[in-house]
Amino acid sequence: MPVTLLETKLITKSFAGVRALNSVSFDLLEGEVHALIGENGAGKSTLIRVITGAIQADSGTLTIRGCPVPHNDPGVARSLGIAAIYQQPSLFPHLTVAENIALTLESGGAWRKVNWKERNRRARELIERIGGSIHPERLVSTLSMPEQQIVEIARAIGADAKILIMDEPTASLADREVASLFKIITLLRGQGAGIIYISHRLEEISAIAERVTVLRDGETVATRSMENVDKTTLIGMMVGRELSTVFPKRAVPMGGELIELRGVSNRAGGLRDISLSVRSGEILGVAGLVGSGRTQLAETLFGLTPADSGEISVSGTSVRITSPAQAIDLGIGYVPEDRRRHGVVLELPIAANTSLASLKIVARNGLIDRNKERALAVRYLHQLRIKATSVYSETGSLSGGNQQKVALARWLAIDPKILILDEPTQGVDVGSKAEIHGLMMDLAERGLAIIMISSELPEILGMSDRIAVMHQGTIAGVLSREEATQQKILSLAVN
């Protein structure tokens, strides 16, 4: 009977009233690879952060090798042999390999003299233990992605980590590199370590994991032995979320194609051969996992990272979109994902935010027409029911939902023909969410073509006329409203 390395029981965690984890139980055995899967936002990261002590659970217990850990924090977790390796290595690029490894391993006072020989020897030895060969005196910034991962793993085993958490470790690796990572994992298992392996790539999981736990909406769906499940079953377990909210979807008469992409590629954004079209009055949902190229698609259409091949037509005319200003002139609006960082300028008042993309209209000859600006802002304040004391209130003082409406108002003010919404209801309260959905329908009715990127499958299914599913920078498939189901979308997304 193998030893249980880690066990969580009934872990619950809420953020600002929203339950991220609800009575989650999970365990990890010695020498085991235990996969953790779930949709975006299912609670994987939150669980990992509880285990590594980055956040505290509201209730529930964490037990390491039979000992309960009442107060976990990053220091405690590390001393108990827990180490996490993330998708993007978190090393110090301007220090050498040996220094990076030493940072968490060597203890001692501020005046202790460094024994460089010993430090380099230990780094070399740790790297050799996982079958790598990297010179300890190389700067981390000169290492490739897989080499950096090796350094991270070496650092973890150097700290005597018995519980290794790998969060999407293969996301930035090529196939050959994945194979050598798996070799390392097998080696570590032989040395008695347990590995929590998070990945969206189901083939990988069946290749490396013994058991799999599926999370959905912050709850454990099931823990299964890998031999007893296949891909379809896993996808079925990952979705199955109920369409609890009613979406204000209406049938809208559709017009001609407003935007069409033929074989659009963008090397910088990692997009390959995208062909799509959206008609007037249509809402096209864009689904896919985080990192599948959804935001890059939006940025290509908006001229932020111009396409390097293929053809884009707007209202039937072939165009090359190379800057946001040009996209705006073509009638394309883009409400970006990270509202607080990119969507609105928090320091500016609502009125200035509303007119920011339409300064050409509001400021004819460069002179801002204050009355016009006011009228514009007041119009959208009413139309979008933005809750604010005046259009001169600072945008930063509004709630998240109202900030999102201001971001939307900015693009409605340019009178767009095509509107791209990236995660339009992320972090927005339920009331505002319904209002934003209602508004999207009104816009579609007015003949706009809407491209909605969303990680929330119910929203995608509830609002879209057609759904394009992206996978690794390509369109994996386009589903009509009638044929789309959560299972179909997800199986296209994980391919």
Add this chain to the structure above:
Amino acid sequence: MTTHRREISVALAILALAILLAFVAPGYFSRENLIDLFLANVPVLIVALGMTIVILIGQIDISVGSIFAICGVSAGLFAKSGAPALLTALGACSVGAILGALNGALVAYVRIPSIVVTLASMVALRDALRWQTQGAWVQDLPAGFQWLGFSQSSYPYMSLVVAVVLSWGMAWGLRNLGAGRAVYATGSNEEGARLAGIHTRVVTFCAFGIMGALTGFAATLNAVRFNQIPSNAGLGLEMKVIAAVVVGGAAITGGRGTIVGTVLGVILLGAIGPALTFLGISAYWERAAQGGIILAAIVLDAVRSRTSQPGQEKHGSHLAASRA
């Protein structure tokens, strides 16, 4: 009104200083002293106007002192070659604009941090001028150059008009022009502004160009006060100017600040030095007093942003205030 707190506190500080001087050293308010003080500070003010824009977009320019020296010498050379006063001033402005645009291009298009770019140009330009002039001052200036062709008694009025028109025009532009809005948006959130279709690189480039042109103009107004032009003018000017802008309430991180604040900052920092002399305190304390004022302004800022609520702590922009 809370959003103009900084301007009000600086104005109050100036008022307090004035009242103190009125009682203890009324000689401070003699016509000659005030005119002297004013003429010495007009160039500082004009450079500070440019610096306000540069700081508003979240950048900094520490090469203004060197550009100031080059433009002063250029103005003298133009004048000696027989150019009329207006052309001389325009020539100096152009030299400044070109040097500023060079800084701007490196910051906006090559994407080098402005502190590094302008540190390099500060040193390079200063030493280039020293090498070119061999340290010699420009002398034997034509008679028409001094006071820019005005009489000594009418020149102060002319500078007053210039100072008021420039400050007012800049304040008005920042508030009412689309370009002004673009400046604030770029400084508050460059990526956000870019996503809204604003050409943030053009904004950055132009800000440095304007900064240079204003420095050239300021250098001309400074040069015409004397009958020779030093080749080492403007030493430490950058610090004086940045200090005035910061005391005036502009955030060094960009996006917040007003021209009114800058004007008040220049007045307070410019008035304090001579005031010390009049109050019988050694002039050696001038720098210390200025340092104290800057420190007070910064501490006030830190305390205020700590005590105000999160989410609302975004220090009321002047746009919010201008109509509320």
